[in-house]
Amino acid sequence: MLDRFNRKINYFRISVTDRCNLRCVCGMPECGIKLINHSDVITFEEIFEIVQVAVGLGIDKVRLTGGEPLVRKGIVDLVQMIASIPGIKDLSLTTNGTLLDQYALLLAQAGLHRVNISLDTLNPDHYKEITRVGDIRDVFNGITAALKAGLNPVKINCVIKKSPLEKDARDVKSFCDENNLEVRFIKEMNLESGIFSKVIGGDGGNCKICNRLRLTANGKIKPCLFSDIEYDVRVLGIEQAIYRAIGIKPASGTENRINSFSNIGG
Numbered sequence: 331m332l333d334r335f336n337r338k339i340n341y342f343r344i345s346v347t348d349r350c351n352l353r354c355v356c357g358m359p360e361c362g363i364k365l366i367n368h369s370d371v372i373t374f375e376e377i378f379e380i381v382q383v384a385v386g387l388g389i390d391k392v393r394l395t396g397g398e399p400l401v402r403k404g405i406v407d408l409v410q411m412i413a414s415i416p417g418i419k420d421l422s423l424t425t426n427g428t429l430l431d432q433y434a435l436l437l438a439q440a441g442l443h444r445v446n447i448s449l450d451t452l453n454p455d456h457y458k459e460i461t462r463v464g465d466i467r468d469v470f471n472g473i474t475a476a477l478k479a480g481l482n483p484v485k486i487n488c489v490i491k492k493s494p495l496e497k498d499a500r501d502v503k504s505f506c507d508e509n510n511l512e513v514r515f516i517k518e519m520n521l522e523s524g525i526f527s528k529v530i531g532g533d534g535g536n537c538k539i540c541n542r543l544r545l546t547a548n549g550k551i552k553p554c555l556f557s558d559i560e561y562d563v564r565v566l567g568i569e570q571a572i573y574r575a576i577g578i579k580p581a582s583g584t585e586n587r588i589n590s591f592s593n594i595g596g
């Protein structure tokens with residue numbers, strides 16, 4: 331599928347839940363955020379059907395995100411269902427890594443290819459400050475389990491304030507170099523104001539070559555992270571929702587006032 335700017339759309343990011351087991355200061359108030367009603371959350375059967383249709387229209391790359399995808403009950407079954415769809419060349423998952431120790435092997439066996447793990451610092455106290463409730467040892471155990479399970483590559487997503495030369499970022503880079511991990515630096519973003527930036531060491535945020543569509547945890551197809559536009563698959567049907575989203579995909583992001591990052595998998 332080509333959009334009106336001739337970008338080939340082949341990448342589908344699916345937010346399987348808006349829930350997370352951390353309370354990161356950058357993205358969530360301490361008391362949590364207003365969550366989608368349980369009854370509105372997209373079912374595995376719906377996701378399976380949507381991915382089947384999307385693959386028929388040219389999608390060959392799927393990433394599962396959240397919130398935190400590993401808090402969704404039955405996530406391994408979902409991975410297995412998606413992996414069984416012929417035509418998917420790349421199946422990945424973005425996680426905070428805290429539950430990966432118990433899931434990495436099961437996910438790999440279910441057909442997951444690779445994983446991106448968020449880690450902004452190596453300092454346990456700073457990690458606790460950033461995540462409010464997280465224990466950095468869980469993430470290290472998760473990384474070890476991912477490597478051991480043969481997920482490949484294991485990438486680390488590191489949010490930076492301004493530059494990859496900041497102390498935390500340099501520490502994370504050295505840790506990655508020593509442990510056969512790829513690192514991607516992502517500048518802190520502001521969803522409401524439309525301040526977003528390119529991923530350093532990846533294609534994320536490069537609007538000119540943006541190849542992605544998103545599915546929110548309540549069943550809306552979004553053409554762009556930084557846009558309010560979304561089409562409800564339950565109202566329009568899957569094919570129509572996808573066609574409309576591709577038809578209106580903007581040249582670049584502007585702003586998003588109606589969703590939180592945790593709902594759309596940002």
Ligand code: SF4
Pocket residue numbers: 526534535536537538540541542553554555556580581582583584
């Ligand atoms: S802002 Fe929108 S168009 Fe640009 S890279 Fe992100 S999702 Fe793609």
